[in-house]
Amino acid sequence: MEKDIKAFQRVYTKLFQLTKATVSLHATGIGNEELAIVDGRLAQVVKIMEDIVTLQVFAGTEGIATDAEVIFTGKAPTLKVGEGLAGRFFNAYGEPIDGGEIMGEELEIGGPSVNPVRRKQPSEFIATGIAGIDLNNALVTGQKIPFFADPDQPYNQVMAMVALRAQADKIILGGVGLTNDDYLYFKSVFDDAGALDRIVGFINTTENPPVERLLVPDMALSAAEYYAAEKGEKVLVLLTDLTLYADALSIVSNRMDQIPSKDSMPGSLYSDLARLYEKAVQFPDGGSITIIAVTTLSSGDITHAIPDNTGYITEGQLFLRKDSDIGKVIVDPFRSLSRLKQLVIGKKTREDHPQVMNAAVRLYADAANAKTKLENGFDLTDYDERTLDFAKAYSEKLLAIDVNIEVDTMLETAYELFAKHFTPVEVGLKKEFVEKYWKEN
Amino acid sequence: MSTIGKVTGIIANLVIVEADERVAQNEICFIKHEGTRLMAEVIKIIGRKVYVQVFESTRGLKVGSEVEFAGHMLEVSLGPGLLSKNFDGLQNDLDKMTGIFLKRGEYTEALDKDKEYEFEPIAKKGDTVKAGDWLGEVKENWIAHKIMVPFIFKGDYTVKNVTGKGTYKINEKIAVLTDAEGKEHNVTMVQKWPVKVPIKAYTEKPRPFKVLETGVRVFDTLNPIAEGGTGFIPGPFGSGKTVLQHALSKQAEADLVVIAACGERANEVVEIFTEFPELDDPRTGRKLMERTTIIANTSNMPVAAREASVYTAMTIAEYYRCMGLKVLLLADSTSRWAQALREMSNRMEELPGPDGFPMDLPAIISNFYSRAGFVFLNNGETGSITFIGTVSPAGGNLKEPVTESTKKAARCFYALSQQRADSKRYPAIDPIESYSKYLEYPEIVEYLNKNNGENWTSNVLYVKDVLLRSKESYEQINILGDDGVPLDYHITYWKGEVVDFVISQQDAFDKIDCRSSFERQRYMLEKVVNVLKYEFKFDSFEEVNPYFKKVINQFKQMNYSEYESDEFKKNEKELETIIQERKVA
Numbered sequence A: 001m002e003k004d005i006k007a008f009q010r011v012y013t014k015l016f017q018l019t020k021a022t023v024s025l026h027a028t029g030i031g032n033e034e035l036a037i038v039d040g041r042l043a044q045v046v047k048i049m050e051d052i053v054t055l056q057v058f059a060g061t062e063g064i065a066t067d068a069e070v071i072f073t074g075k076a077p078t079l080k081v082g083e084g085l086a087g088r089f090f091n092a093y094g095e096p097i098d099g100g101e102i103m104g105e106e107l108e109i110g111g112p113s114v115n116p117v118r119r120k121q122p123s124e125f126i127a128t129g130i131a132g133i134d135l136n137n138a139l140v141t142g143q144k145i146p147f148f149a150d151p152d153q154p155y156n157q158v159m160a161m162v163a164l165r166a167q168a169d170k171i172i173l174g175g176v177g178l179t180n181d182d183y184l185y186f187k188s189v190f191d192d193a194g195a196l197d198r199i200v201g202f203i204n205t206t207e208n209p210p211v212e213r214l215l216v217p218d219m220a221l222s223a224a225e226y227y228a229a230e231k232g233e234k235v236l237v238l239l240t241d242l243t244l245y246a247d248a249l250s251i252v253s254n255r256m257d258q259i260p261s262k263d264s265m266p267g268s269l270y271s272d273l274a275r276l277y278e279k280a281v282q283f284p285d286g287g288s289i290t291i292i293a294v295t296t297l298s299s300g301d302i303t304h305a306i307p308d309n310t311g312y313i314t315e316g317q318l319f320l321r322k323d324s325d326i327g328k329v330i331v332d333p334f335r336s337l338s339r340l341k342q343l344v345i346g347k348k349t350r351e352d353h354p355q356v357m358n359a360a361v362r363l364y365a366d367a368a369n370a371k372t373k374l375e376n377g378f379d380l381t382d383y384d385e386r387t388l389d390f391a392k393a394y395s396e397k398l399l400a401i402d403v404n405i406e407v408d409t410m411l412e413t414a415y416e417l418f419a420k421h422f423t424p425v426e427v428g429l430k431k432e433f434v435e436k437y438w439k440e441n
Numbered sequence B: 001m002s003t004i005g006k007v008t009g010i011i012a013n014l015v016i017v018e019a020d021e022r023v024a025q026n027e028i029c030f031i032k033h034e035g036t037r038l039m040a041e042v043i044k045i046i047g048r049k050v051y052v053q054v055f056e057s058t059r060g061l062k063v064g065s066e067v068e069f070a071g072h073m074l075e076v077s078l079g080p081g082l083l084s085k086n087f088d089g090l091q092n093d094l095d096k097m098t099g100i101f102l103k104r105g106e107y108t109e110a111l112d113k114d115k116e117y118e119f120e121p122i123a124k125k126g127d128t129v130k131a132g133d134w135l136g137e138v139k140e141n142w143i144a145h146k147i148m149v150p151f152i153f154k155g156d157y158t159v160k161n162v163t164g165k166g167t168y169k170i171n172e173k174i175a176v177l178t179d180a181e182g183k184e185h186n187v188t189m190v191q192k193w194p195v196k197v198p199i200k201a202y203t204e205k206p207r208p209f210k211v212l213e214t215g216v217r218v219f220d221t222l223n224p225i226a227e228g229g230t231g232f233i234p235g236p237f238g239s240g241k242t243v244l245q246h247a248l249s250k251q252a253e254a255d256l257v258v259i260a261a262c263g264e265r266a267n268e269v270v271e272i273f274t275e276f277p278e279l280d281d282p283r284t285g286r287k288l289m290e291r292t293t294i295i296a297n298t299s300n301m302p303v304a305a306r307e308a309s310v311y312t313a314m315t316i317a318e319y320y321r322c323m324g325l326k327v328l329l330l331a332d333s334t335s336r337w338a339q340a341l342r343e344m345s346n347r348m349e350e351l352p353g354p355d356g357f358p359m360d361l362p363a364i365i366s367n368f369y370s371r372a373g374f375v376f377l378n379n380g381e382t383g384s385i386t387f388i389g390t391v392s393p394a395g396g397n398l399k400e401p402v403t404e405s406t407k408k409a410a411r412c413f414y415a416l417s418q419q420r421a422d423s424k425r426y427p428a429i430d431p432i433e434s435y436s437k438y439l440e441y442p443e444i445v446e447y448l449n450k451n452n453g454e455n456w457t458s459n460v461l462y463v464k465d466v467l468l469r470s471k472e473s474y475e476q477i478n479i480l481g482d483d484g485v486p487l488d489y490h491i492t493y494w495k496g497e498v499v500d501f502v503i504s505q506q507d508a509f510d511k512i513d514c515r516s517s518f519e520r521q522r523y524m525l526e527k528v529v530n531v532l533k534y535e536f537k538f539d540s541f542e543e544v545n546p547y548f549k550k551v552i553n554q555f556k557q558m559n560y561s562e563y564e565s566d567e568f569k570k571n572e573k574e575l576e577t578i579i580q581e582r583k584v585a
Helices: A155-165 A180-192 A210-230 A242-255 A269-277 A305-313 A353-375 A382-399 A407-421 A431-437 B217-222 B241-251 B266-275 B304-321 B334-347 B361-369 B401-409 B418-422 B442-452 B456-480 B487-504 B518-533 B541-560 B566-582
Strands: A015-018 A022-026 A035-038 A041-049 A052-057 A070-072 A078-081 A105-108 A144-149 A170-178 A199-205 A234-240 A288-296 A316-323 A328-331 B004-011 B014-019 B027-033 B036-046 B049-054 B066-073 B075-078 B116-121 B134-140 B143-148 B157-162 B166-169 B175-178 B184-187 B191-194 B230-234 B256-262 B292-297 B326-332 B373-376 B382-391
Touching: A035 A052, A078 A210, A105 A210, A144 A155, A144 A305, A155 A170, A155 A180, A155 A234, A155 A288, A170 A180, A170 A210, A170 A242, A180 A199, A199 A210, A210 A234, A210 A242, A210 A269, A210 A288, A234 A242, A242 A269, A242 A288, A242 A305, A269 A288, A269 A305, A269 B334, A288 A305, A305 A316, A328 A382, A353 A382, A353 A407, A382 A407, B014 B027, B014 B066, B027 B049, B036 B066, B036 B304, B066 B191, B075 B304, B134 B157, B217 B456, B217 B487, B217 B518, B230 B241, B230 B401, B241 B256, B241 B266, B241 B326, B241 B382, B256 B266, B256 B304, B256 B334, B266 B292, B292 B304, B304 B326, B304 B334, B304 B361, B304 B382, B334 B361, B334 B382, B334 B401, B361 B401, B382 B401, B442 B456, B442 B518, B456 B487, B456 B518, B487 B518, B487 B541, B518 B541, B541 B566
Parallel strands: A144 A288, A144 A316, A170 A199, A170 A234, A234 A288, B230 B382, B256 B292, B256 B326, B326 B382
Antiparallel strands: A015 A022, A022 A052, A035 A041, A035 A070, A041 A052, A041 B004, A078 A105, A316 A328, B004 B014, B004 B066, B014 B049, B027 B036, B027 B066, B036 B049, B075 B191, B116 B134, B116 B166, B134 B143, B157 B175, B175 B184, B373 B382
16 A cells, blocks of 8 residues: 655664564654554554564565565554545545545544543434344444354345345445455445445455454544534444454464463453443434444354353344254344343334333243244153144244334234234233234234 | 643553652552543553543543542542432533533543532530431432531540531532641631542441332242342343333332443433433332432443543442431443453453453452441441342353352342243343342341241241242143142142232232332232132143142232222222132142
């Protein structure tokens, strides 16, 4: 990458230490976290000891010689924000992938956090049309929630779908180690939906050096803050896949000789991830940042340091699962959780929403028990049989990710299924709701 | 003249400063950077090199920047006006900060120096006093806030004068004390105290002998926490730690609640900010916020200040304890604090202990827990700090350093279980795994039996035993099948379920069930024990499940209705009818 060399910038040409990721040289007057260009590659100051400055080169140090040119830029990483941002795709450094310049103010990325007393409690329901989300795990503006998914699951497709339906003013895509195919997929889906003018993308693909990825979420979130804080817009940020972000963190920490903690992850993993996720916010004047991320799991293990720390930070998590009975991917009602749903369900949606949600999940759980019974060779009761039938229909008509209906329709559908398979007593809804909404087939 | 130094090295928020003059371990210093001053704390000194951890981001900081040492450790201001405040970990008043984003290097006064308080003297001219003695009091919200002899005063002093009744600002002189050498000292309503040093202005710290009523049955009935006791709640994410802490802070029989939101989600703190000013304190009829102080260091705020936040909270709690008040201190989550210690230890290139945590982690944790306690003050009054911390064990595995270290330090253990949370049995505290060491204290047992009836402790142990036997039966049923075990196994299992559903479980979102008084708990426990002791007649195991479900449902209706109301009595009557159906006379 090329940057203009300004007259007053000092140029150094004597590196005395090179590792896979870092270079060190003698220099003075350098600020911590300042950016520099080493042999044409972007680098950042990570350590200063007297006059010895250590720089982390994002693209790696392959081929850099001891006499390579080092130019300090005098500033921390920034992003130029302005009207021209929308509809464009950028690389990890905030440069348009399709060339050209963006005019606007320069915003420092990874900036300060919001004063907690200036936040507002999230209270606006985000409708996605997917019943597995809206009915069972309603999302709220200002929330942060990841998909916990195995690498073979269609999380990127679901995320794109959620983004397009979510009626956000802006959608910001942070592609962290995205495959080129997935990048093109996102681009074409947004294009086909005619939504490109609402999209800003920051893309690091698997073709780019892994350490560069560390800049992508900060870039995406800075752009989000620009729209939410300055323009008062509702912004949805998609970050996929943050497991690769954490992997990049561990690469850096390893190369800097830091002592790893659990699962070879740096000891600061919790703080590093929290710094990103906590950018999710509801501002009092209506602007908001909602973060939907992806954390890929290795064979479903949520006790690994990455999903584990994520779970403590985020407000719930969504699990996808292939339901072999109906042959479709569903949002798992047991393991998924939206911690903020209480703020909207039954308040912004129909009054009986919480009860219907709980009843359906409970009956689905009964079905799971019946299934275990069946597998262990025990006899099934009539009730067991009916729960199994219900579970199949529930999965098909509500949990499957290809469902796209309004919340009221979801509730109606649930009542239809209840009435078809159970008596009101078995479902156990409040009497007033039964009288009002129950419909005998 | 304070010591001056210069920055010579920067690694993230660890900064190395060169200083020639006197510098103390844990001393506070300020690094000058582009017109702001960044606060930092000394954590190591080697020769002229002073290692400091900066409480802010060090972005842009340069070698050569000037550093000013403050001559004191990290300290907080103690005086009227701490209640209802939202502080950050360094006791900055978050409401006084301007702008939506926190600005680096912006520090505020903790207390309102212009606010006037109605002062009433307590001490008289000629009295001999020492640190912590009450000189007078002011009204802060509804509590009588005592103005005390500053804790740093050593030895005995004679009161030269105490100002008369009247209105004063916190920095105005309210008393003059004479020390042994005849030197006079002015006292105002504010004093400062270093957070890492316990305030010991009391005569005695006995073993706790009273129980703190929390209104949560799985605490009070099954595993009571003593007033002045310590407890901790470990649990995987999603198991309901935060809901439980919020319930405790709303209902516990404490005069004051100090909440340290340490490295957790900002939206959870916002929930407290939003709800507490609205919610009524059932004991005083005032708003909950009036008895609450919040120390918020959310997970995205600077990591070094996270460590400070728990100490700041503890010091504020100790200050109020010296006024003879019952303080409840909650910290969510102490694991984040331990992680902050780990990050720093790592940067200092110390040899790590288990999981990369510093070797002295167990010592730091037990030292902190030991600052809680019940005390007798100099004047014979009593005060207490009951401390409950949450722990977020990595991967939900309780065999990790923070949980293990805390287990050694805390006397009550409330194990949140993922399995219970999954089956929506809330609060998800495992009634069998959890324990309260206080149930083994003869003075606590005596206290409980005196207050809750002489059968209380034996009833508690009885239901715990029922739970255990129920679990054993359940395991047998699972292995041998429903019809592979004697009928009794089903009955034993379901009796345990009665205890679980009626006592262990509690609906935190129900207006009535969320808070259960000791009186009510006594009544219900008695009732449950009676039912458990009955013999029931069944012809086949298929009858057991629906019958006990009916019993449980009826008990729950009682839990949901106001104690001693007509509805409560009606439900109780119905329960009697159900019991009679199968009870063996």
